[in-house]
């Protein structure tokens with residue numbers, strides 16, 4: 001055995017040993033009061049998508065103080081913090097910053113009472129109902145640890161705070177603003193998301209697809225309006241739209257291979273103004289989800305075909321055929337965890353946290369624009385993992401049944417923040433050392 005091989009073995013085992021786990025755990029516990037203060041501050045002051053000025057300022061200041069080279073205002077409110085620490089891979093660690101137009105009902109002492117107006121002009125309460133406040137606190141926690149442990153790794157760390165995840169716009173905005181040109185281009189990208197379907201402190205990961213393709217589709221179903229008492233002189237768009245909604249249910253159930261996964265949900269159905277008027281238009285809004293480009297295409301083509309076919313069956317004139325609009329600008333592509341990084345990081349998590357706290361989980365139909373960082377260059381290894389946030393007592397009480405627990409985006413979602421932040425900070429450090437560790 002050569003000296004180098006011996007050194008490699010020693011350093012790998014040192015970074016995954018029980019002593020290392022204990023030291024890291026202890027260091028994170030010492031940071032936790034400050035990270036929790038930051039979390040509560042962020043939670044109390046949530047900001048809507050692409051308006052994350054205050055949050056970005058707090059994160060930029062933290063990173064600057066730690067010695068990162070910090071650039072603010074990337075892709076709107078995005079922050080890029082770079083730490084060059086010798087030769088080696090370049091690792092991107094991402095936290096998203098935006099909150100949701102949800103009125104908080106958790107009853108927490110530091111619950112948000114903030115209100116604001118979205119880019120779409122809708123005024124509402126604002127809440128960190130997706131837990132991005134825990135992401136930001138753990139981002140700071142991981143930055144602190146990685147700076148403190150800089151003698152144990154080599155390479156470049158690019159920590160980014162991303163705006164606008166909830167509207168699928170922030171990652172693209174940062175990439176379009178030169179994320180991979182003005183700053184070191186990553187070889188690896190890692191993020192985590194808090195989970196409302198795992199007990200607090202558990203880590204979940206998926207191999208391959210982790211989150212779905214998400215499309216928003218508008219359907220303008222046009223008819224010929226008239227008096228409610230004379231339906232024979234009209235073409236009723238509400239009856240037609242109802243048929244379309246019903247036929248759409250067969251897209252997934254009858255047209256897709258049962259072993260493929262997809263969702264077609266009609267989330268909004270609007271039409272008409274009054275009891276006795278047959279309107280001339282009804283409007284449907286759909287969310288369409290899948291994991292592959294092929295299934296996505298099949299669903300979108302199917303929606304257009306069904307809308308047109310039902311309109312023909314209803315005798316709608318050619319010039320009044322339904323108008324189907326796929327909102328391409330809002331499309332979020334599927335998030336795929338690449339194999340090598342996922343398997344090696346999962347193995348490190350198991351060594352660090354123990355088998356009982358790490359489990360492989362199935363993919364979910366939610367979307368994440370974290371996918372963009374890998375899609376911008378498929379050579380980049382990519383992983384997003386889950387950190388459970390449901391307090392164990394709540395989990396046991398509900399028997400782990402997600403239908404009996406608040407989901408992400410619920411006004412009642414209150415993760416066990418100290419456990420999430422401590423676990424996620426440790427996990428991000430362990431994952432980062434897996435990529436950058438001196439071995």
Ligand SMILES: [Zn+2]
Pocket residue numbers: 130166408409
């Ligand atoms: Zn969300």
Ligand SMILES: [Zn+2]
Pocket residue numbers: 130131132165193
């Ligand atoms: Zn989220």
